[in-house]
Structure formats: C-alpha cells, structure tokens
Amino acid sequence: MRLSKRLALRFVLVLVALSLHGALGRYLAGLDPIDELVSGERIPVLFAAIVFFPLRAFVWFVLPVWLTAGTIADLFDARSQPKPRAQP
Amino acid sequence: MISLIRRAIVWVLCGALHLALVASLLCDREASRWYTRDLSTQRALADHVARGVLAQDSPTFYQTGVSRFDGQSAVAIDQMALLGLGQIVLAHPELRDRYLPAMRASAARLSDPRQLEYAASVYGQSGLLRMDPGEGHAYLGYIGLGLGMMRRVDPHFPQAALHDRLIAKLSERLYASETGLIETYPGESWPPDVAAVAGAIGLHALSAGRPRPAALDAWQARFERCALDPETGWLRQHTQRCGAGAPRGSGTAVGSYFLSFSSPDLSARLARALASGERSFLGFAAIREYPRGTRGLGDVDSGPVIFGVSVGATGFGLGAAMTSRDERLMRRLYRTTRLFGAPMPAGEGASAFASGGLLGNALLLAMLTAGEEE
Numbered sequence: 001m002r003l004s005k006r007l008a009l010r011f012v013l014v015l016v017a018l019s020l021h022g023a024l025g026r027y028l029a030g031l032d033p034i035d036e037l038v039s040g041e042r043i044p045v046l047f048a049a050i051v052f053f054p055l056r057a058f059v060w061f062v063l064p065v066w067l068t069a070g071t072i073a074d075l076f077d078a079r080s081q082p083k084p085r086a087q088p
Numbered sequence: 089m090i091s092l093i094r095r096a097i098v099w100v101l102c103g104a105l106h107l108a109l110v111a112s113l114l115c116d117r118e119a120s121r122w123y124t125r126d127l128s129t130q131r132a133l134a135d136h137v138a139r140g141v142l143a144q145d146s147p148t149f150y151q152t153g154v155s156r157f158d159g160q161s162a163v164a165i166d167q168m169a170l171l172g173l174g175q176i177v178l179a180h181p182e183l184r185d186r187y188l189p190a191m192r193a194s195a196a197r198l199s200d201p202r203q204l205e206y207a208a209s210v211y212g213q214s215g216l217l218r219m220d221p222g223e224g225h226a227y228l229g230y231i232g233l234g235l236g237m238m239r240r241v242d243p244h245f246p247q248a249a250l251h252d253r254l255i256a257k258l259s260e261r262l263y264a265s266e267t268g269l270i271e272t273y274p275g276e277s278w279p280p281d282v283a284a285v286a287g288a289i290g291l292h293a294l295s296a297g298r299p300r301p302a303a304l305d306a307w308q309a310r311f312e313r314c315a316l317d318p319e320t321g322w323l324r325q326h327t328q329r330c331g332a333g334a335p336r337g338s339g340t341a342v343g344s345y346f347l348s349f350s351s352p353d354l355s356a357r358l359a360r361a362l363a364s365g366e367r368s369f370l371g372f373a374a375i376r377e378y379p380r381g382t383r384g385l386g387d388v389d390s391g392p393v394i395f396g397v398s399v400g401a402t403g404f405g406l407g408a409a410m411t412s413r414d415e416r417l418m419r420r421l422y423r424t425t426r427l428f429g430a431p432m433p434a435g436e437g438a439s440a441f442a443s444g445g446l447l448g449n450a451l452l453l454a455m456l457t458a459g460e461e462e
Contacts, residue, residue, distance in 0.1 A: 029433065080090075
C-alpha cells in the first residue's frame with residue numbers, strides 16, 4: 001500500500017477511536033451511572049462502561065504510540081525503498 | 089529483516105518515550121488549573137453538580153433498598169455539594185447568585201429527618217429532632233459541615249437555628265468525651281466521623297464570625313491519643329476503645345479535609361502522613377487503603393481496593409493535598425483521577441467525571457476546591 005494511503009487510513013482509524021471514546025464518555029457523563037445501575041437502564045450503561053474504559057486505555061496508551069511509531073517506521077521504509085530507474 | 093528490526097526499534101523508542109511522558113502530557117495542565125483555582129475549570133464541574141442537586145425532588149438520590157447506604161450517600165452528596173459550591177463562592181463571590189439555589193436545596197434536604205432514616209431507626213429518633221443524653225449522633229457532623237458552609241455563604245439561611253442547636257449538642261458531647269470520640273450509631277465509633285464533628289464545630293465558629301473554640305485544643309489532644317495510629321500517623325477507621333482499631337487511608341484522607349476547618353495543624357500532619365502511603369506507576373499515583381505490610385478488602389468507605397490502593401483514599405487524598413498545598417501530591421493523584429474518572433463535557437458548558445455519578449462528582453468538587461485562598 002502506498003505511504004499516503006497508509007497514513008490516511010491510520011488517521012481515519014484514530015478519528016474513529018477518538019469519536020467513539022468521546023461519544024461514550026459524554027453519554028456516561030450525562031447520566032448518573034450509579035443510579036442507572038441500581039434502578040435504571042442497566043444494560044446500555046453497563047455496555048457503555050465496558051466498552052468505554054478499555055477504549056480509554058487504548059486511546060491513552062496504545063493509539064499515540066501506534067500513530068507515531070507506525071508513521072515514522074513507514075517513512076523510514078519508504079526512504080529505503082529502491083527508487084525506480086528512469087526509462088532509457 | 090532490516091526493516092523489521094528498524095520497525096521494532098522505532099516502536100520500542102516511541103513506546104518508552106510515550107509511557108514516560110503520557111501522565112504529565114495528558115493531565116498536568118488540567119491539574120494545574122485545579123490547583124490554581126481556575127474559575128472556568130471549577131465552574132464547569134460546579135454547574136454539573138448544581139444541576140444534579142437541583143433536579144432531585146426526594147430526600148435520597150439512590151434507591152437501593154439498603155437504607156443506611158441510601159441515606160448516607162444522600163447526606164454525602166448534599167454535604168459535598170454544599171462544601172464544593174461554597175468553597176467556589178467564597179473564592180469567587182460573583183458566583184453567589186448562580187449557586188445559591190442549589191446550595192439552598194441541599195441544605196433543605198440535609199435538615200430533613202427523612203434523608204437519613206437509618207439514624208432514626210437505630211436511635212429511635214433522628215438527631216435532627218432530638219438527642220438524648222448518652223447518644224453520640226456523630227453522623228450529624230456531616231450535616232453540620234454542610235450547614236456551616238451554607239451559613240458562610242448566606243448567614244440568614246432558614247436552617248440557622250437548627251444549625252446552632254446541632255453544634256451546641258455535638259460540642260457538649262465532644263468536649264465531655266474522655267477519649268475525644270463519640271459514637272456515630274449505637275456501639276459504633278468512627279474517628280473520621282468524629283473529625284467531621286470537630287470540623288463542623290470549627291466551621292460553625294468561622295461562619296458566625298466567632299474565634300475557634302479553645303476547648304477544641306483539649307479535645308484534639310485526647311483525640312490524637314485515642315484515634316491516631318502512632319506508627320503510621322494515620323487515623324483509625326473504626327474503634328471500639330481508645331487506641332484500638334486499624335488505620336485506613338480513606339478515613340485519614342477525609343479526616344484531614346474535615347479537620348482543616350477546625351484543627352489545621354492536625355489536618356496538615358494527617359496529609360503528610362497520608363503521602364507516605366502513595367504508590368505510583370508511570371507517574372500515576374494513588375493512596376494505599378491499608379498501611380504497608382497490611383492487607384484488607386474494600387468497603388463502602390474506601391470503594392474498590394485494587395493493588396492495595398483505593399478509590400476513596402485517592403479521591404479524598406486530593407482534598408488533603410489541596411488543603412495542605414502539596415502541589416506534587418495533588419498533581420500525581422489528579423493524573424489517576426483524570427485517567428479513571430474521565431472528565432467529559434456534560435452539556436451546557438458543564439463537565440463531569442464520567443465514572444463518578446453525582447456522588448463522585450460532588451465529592452471531587454469539594455476535594456478539588458478545598459482549602460482557603462493563599
């Protein structure tokens with residue numbers, strides 16, 4: 001895959017993860033999870049919490065490394081590729 | 089092969105750099121805003137808490153069916169909302185009208201005997217209505233602290249007479265106790281609750297413009313002898329007699345915050361002792377629930393205990409760090425609070441810790457705004 005495509009795909013995946021993280025976080029912040037778990041909408045809140053916290057750990061600890069290290073490694077690889085010879 | 093090795097080296101270097109910097113990069117700017125009492129940061133969380141307490145129309149917030157938990161959690165929400173909002177109004181008087189309605193709603197609920205029905209069920213009557221000789225009613229320290237902050241913001245509030253009566257009765261009991269301890273419920277003595285009683289007495293004097301009662305000095309000496317663990321300097325959580333009972337991080341941290349209203353020197357000593365229970369990983373710090381070398385389970389006071397540290401000790405530790413102006417500890421504890429609490433926009437310019445619920449957000453508001461202006 002071309003470098004520009006890989007970069008674009010990487011940024012799209014980052015945007016998707018950040019959007020999902022933000023949406024779930026805002027949903028949980030807009031209600032009282034304790035009250036909902038005790039006497040309200042248990043299943044959606046439980047599901048949001050179960051997805052949100054691992055996703056938060058991923059966004060904080062894995063995503064930045066994947067984005068920077070992956071991009072830098074791709075750039076190195078692209079530079080070390082032999083350049084196509086010019087046609088005689 | 090060379091490409092794979094190079095890729096691995098880049099990943100390891102980036103990973104190591106990120107792990108070394110992630111805590112400070114993602115958290116320290118916000119921690120500094122809390123530490124320096126940045127108005128917009130405080131107001132965003134205060135708006136969320138104010139909205140939550142104003143929306144409540146029954147005496148308790150949670151209906152689990154366990155009357156002790158339902159009542160105590162409601163008292164904690166209203167008390168901490170009053171303390172947090174009051175601390176903000178004292179620092180920024182222009183916000184008084186914004187938060188007074190929420191503070192009045194919380195004060196009205198705190199003075200309603202239906203909120204903590206558990207107390208009435210064990211004593212036969214709520215201490216808000218009557219305290220018979222020999223009865224401790226130390227849970228009223230929480231209510232006294234909330235009403236004390238209400239009085240500082242609004243000296244002519246409707247519950248002033250009740251507040252005076254509660255403080256007079258609690259002072260009588262506290263000063264007469266040979267151990268410096270009084271019971272919270274029959275047969276149960278909890279030093280952190282007694283710290284709340286002392287804090288309420290100190291805040292009452294402050295709010296009424298009177299000097300701190302001198303009798304608190306003699307009480308403090310007796311309290312230290314019986315409620316402080318000499319080895320760790322931590323507060324005992326639950327005690328049956330003078331000098332007995334295990335010390336705990338959550339009780340020490342919240343006790344340090346409460347005592348900042350009445351006994352600043354003891355409050356600062358507890359905060360310093362608490363810092364010895366700090367555990368950290370990658371710059372994220374938390375406070376041990378049990379001192380080094382001891383282990384135990386979590387309960388309603390500490391919240392979950394994970395790898396020896398507890399939610400309660402860490403959250404209340406923020407208040408101890410704020411009142412003792414320990415910026416390093418506050419910043420490191422806030423990193424963990426931000427990671428697990430997850431502050432998020434909560435509509436209309438407000439923000440809330442996503443995992444906290446109203447209880448956690450009210451507690452954090454009081455802790456993160458604790459202490460007087462320098």
